[in-house]
Amino acid sequence: MGEPLLIRLTRSRPGGPTVRVHLESPLRPGEVTALFGPSGVGKTTTLRCVAGLERIDEGLIQHGSTVWxxxxxxxxxxxRRVGLVGQELALFPHLRAWENVAYGRxxxxxxxxxxxxxxxxxxxxxxDRRPGQLSGGQRQRVALARALASSPAVxxxxxPLSALDASGRDVLRGLLRERLQRLEVPALIVTHDRAEALALADRLVVMVAGAEGGELAQDGAAEAVLLAPRSEAVARALGYENVWTPRHDDAxxxxxxxxxxxxxVGAVVVAFAEDLQLTAPGAGDGDATLTERRWEGPTALxxxxxxxxVVARARRxxxxGLSVGQRVGLRLRR
Amino acid sequence: MMDWVAIGLSVKLAGITSAALLALGLPLAWWICFAAGRARRVVEALIALPLVLPPTVLGFYLLLALGPRSPVGQLYAAVVGDGLVFSFEGLIVASVLYSLPFSVQPFVAAFEGVDRALIEASWCLGRSSLETFWRVVLPLSARGVLAGVVLTFAHTLGEFGVVLMIGGNLSGETRTVSVAIYDAVQALDYSAAGRTSALLVALSFVTLLGLYTTRGGAPWASRS
Structure with a gap:
């Protein structure tokens, strides 16, 4: 059984953005946490600080009782004994696949x-092949095996799956999930892919662009964060097309x-385009005027x-039968 | 007649200088790759000085720095019992300094060509910087390192100015092949000068041809 990992860091670069990630609770052994957010908010920087490849300016990274x-x-x-699988995989090109896996101390x-x-x-x-002779999916497996071989503490x-095509991603996603759960150490995955984050992670840490750089915006159980984003920025980061601030009438x-x-109804109401259903005017939760229709394959945005x-999606x-300027009814599936 | 003693001496000097610069240049180049800011710029500029200075200028300062009145010369004489200038050992010191950029610059270029992510991956897998250097950096930059060694060898082989300033012209001790050619020309023995020059050209060409022949795709390069 592994030990928890506490991450509270502030990292600034001269003239560059400041990254602030202060998690309220440590990452627990066996728990998979996705560090999620758009590009440029400091997700990779956070990961590199945890790996020891970059230093922090303030804060604390602590594994069990050991201050990192x-x-x-x-x-x-x-x-630190971290099992790192980077974006580029960084397999040693001059070593065979098994030699890469056996490389760790x-x-x-x-x-x-x-x-x-x-x-x-x-x-x-x-x-027995060298990385250059393997497919993308095979290389990904070698990188994962190499990280697992050293019995990492984190x-x-x-x-991890960004270089693969959709089918390769699906296969490896299941494999990755199973291996990470079996490992019983804290696992941190950086991703900007919502499906990947939700498929792999128990906990979701959402980072957004703040005034000075990237900062933590919400941290919680993956499903809870997805269903109830705390702010518009988090909702947008999660890919919601509709983010509304509700108003309450006298009743x-x-x-x-x-x-x-x-x-x-929370402070922010969110809906994916697929959550809105078209109805006849007056038959839904309210009426709206169509302002734009864009064909996207078998559907229209x-x-x-x-x-x-409002952004909605309808079958072709x-x-x-709709035209711009037409009044339609809308029903919100929640 | 060909001066085989001078040719042998030059090859010996080039070999020892190349070996010395391999030992000295690798850690120096590795340090340069990771050094930041002003220190790196100053060291790189100092190393590159022999590329632009006339050999006589470098030779003059080395003569002063290694001469019998200098601290280095006195220390050497106290330990070895003989002077450093006008000796083969003095030639080695001068050649190492003069050929420094010919080894260090290719080494630095070769090391910088190694993907930083590979070095970091090695660290994260628990390997020390030294282990990472031997097991990742050196195998991946071997061709660049070889280029540095060959360039150093070829450059030292044809050295003249610094050799003359520090070593003089003692047969079997400091008279290298380039000095022997100069002597032959001074003695109007164009035939001997021509034969020795032709041999030097051939030797240098074969050395460089070997270098360029060994360049090309790495054995681990992708087939696709």
Whole structure:
């Protein structure tokens, strides 16, 4: 069983943005946390600070009772035992796949490396090849095996599946999830892919662009964060097309423009375009005027004005009968 | 007649200088790759000085720095019992300094060509900087390092100005092949000068041809 990892860091670069990530609670062993947000908010910088490849200016990175960095003293990467799978994988091009896996100080020998590769679906022939002779998915597996081989105290993954095509991603996502859960150490995954974050992570830490740079905007159970983003910035980062600030009438009913909001209403109401259903005028939660229709394959993206901007998605057959300026009803599925 | 003693001496000097600069240049180049700011710029400029200075200027200062009245010369004489200038050992010191950029600059270029992510991956896998250097950086920059060694060898082989200033012209001790050619021309023995020059040209060409022949795709390069 591993030990918890506490991350409270501030990292600034001269003339560059400041990254602030102060997690309220440590990453627990066996817990997979996704560091999620748009590009340029400091997700990779955070990961590099945890790995010891960059120093922090203030704060504390602590693994169990061992201080890794407190802004004054920094434990070198060699002493941290992190299993790092970077965006570029960084496989040693002059070594065979099994030699890459067996490279780590505590990785064990050839037999263990080959067994680990076998577990991840790479046979003897692939294990004897150099990275340049392997496919993207195979390279990804070698990188994962290499990180796992040294029995890491913490797993760090930076956009681990970004280089793969959709089918390759699906296969490896399941494999990755299973391996990370079995490892029982804290795992931190950097991603800007919502589906990936939700598929892999138990906990979601959302970073957004702040006034001085990247900062932590919300931290919680993955599903809870997705369903109830705390702010418009978080909702936008999560990919919601519709983000409304509700108003309440004298009767206590909640509205977003002309749309009646039913059920529990928080400080911010969010909806994906797919959550809005077209109805006849007067038959839904409110009416809106179509302002733009854009064809996207078998569906159409619709922009509407309901007193607030609304983005909805409709099937092609349904959208073909609509014209710009037409009044339609909208129902919000929540 | 060909001065085989001078040719042998030059090859010996070039070999020892190349080996010395391999030992000295690798850590120096590695340091330069990771050094930041002013210190790196100053060191790089100092190392590159022999590229622009006339050999006589460098030779003059070395003569002063290694001469019998200098602290280095006196220390050497006290330990070895002989002077450093006008000796083969003095030639080695001068050649090492004069050929420094021919080894260090290719080494630095080769090291900088190694993806930083590979070095960091090695660190994260628990390997020290020294282990990372031996197991990752050196294998991946081997061709660049070889280029530095070959350039140093070829450059030292044809050295003249500094050699003459520091070593003089003692047969079997400090008379290198370039000095022997100069002597032959001074003695109007164009035939001997021509034969020795032709040999030097051939030797240098073969050395450089070997260097360029070994360049090309790395054995681990992708097939696709």
């Amino acid at each position: 960095d407190d802004g004054r003293r920094r434990l070198p990467p060699q002493a 505590d990785a064990g020998g050839e037999a263990r490396a080959r067994a680990l590769l076998e577990e991840l679906g790479l046979g003897r022939a692939e294990a 797993m760090l993954l930076d956009e 206590g009913r909640a509205w977003a423009g002309a749309l009646r909001l039913r059920g529990e 619709l922009r509407l004005d309901a007193g607030v901007p 057959a349904e959208a073909e």
